[in-house]
Amino acid sequence: MNISLVIPLLNEAESLPELHQWIVKVMDREKFTYELLFIDDGSTDDSWKIISSxxxxxxxxxxxxxxxxYGKSQALHAGFEVAQGDVIITMDADLQDSPDEIPGLYKLITEDNFDLISGWKKKRHDSVIAKNIPSKLFNWAARKTSGVELNDFNCGLKAYKKAVVKNIEVSGEMHRYIPVLAKNAGYNRIGEKIVQHQARKYGTTKFGMERFINGFLDLITIWFLSKFGKRPMHLFGALGVLMFTIGFIVALTIGSKKLYKLYLELPTILITQDPWFYIALTTMIIGTQFFLAGFLGEIILKTKNKEKEYRVSDQIGM
Known part of the structure; x- marks a missing residue:
């Protein structure tokens, strides 16, 4: 099979027939063998009835x-798990991603040997204030943090080698960072293709400021997981030892000064009356807590049970 199309959706009943017709037209023209996987992420409209028909x-x-x-990440994870095509292509169901881009994406994976190609909506048809400016800021931060040089991390139109989607785990809200997850898994041939972006034809956008804020929080998470996800003790343990050492040196200095003044029979105060004593004590306690956090993180990594973050209620064609 040439292509698996994975399309997550939420309440897109109006666009599905047109999207299906458009995809079929492209596939027949290019003579691709394909499967079209619609992942209904808990729609409350007639989306599932239309998929069934x-x-x-x-x-x-x-x-x-x-x-x-459950969210887009879980929908993509479910689609990736069952996809059988040599090339997996993802796109949104709202008709803002053009199926005419599929042949070009497929060629870049199969002929130019990229592991992953991400779409770049260079010319957007969204609100400048609500989406364009936040998106540019977010993409700049993602580039600087991850080291993956893409202009549009959040574009739903992407193409992957089958091996890539079978060896990464998309959980939480990490769908924005699939290129980073792929890089961390050793797939370094990551490219970008300028794609057509169309104005929304039906329904309303699912984008809100909470997604923008969550995107930056997830960026911090992916940075931590990239650097220390497999070795939390290297971060928390190092911080713990550093803080405990600083606190211990301060406490030792206070104690030494106290003993020195007693030896010279100079007037002195109780150690507990010195504010630096409490600063040193607090620093040592926090350092110990950091160390224990790293230790517990290592134990959790060794013993965790991986559970799916979604529940399927129905399937078609599986």
């Missing part, structure tokens, strides 16, 4: 339906 007229259409809205 499309599967009856097109055997290449398959579907997974979540019991409730």
């Amino acid at each position: 499309l599967s009856k007229i097109n055997p290449n259409v398959k579907g997974i339906r979540f019991q409730k809205n």
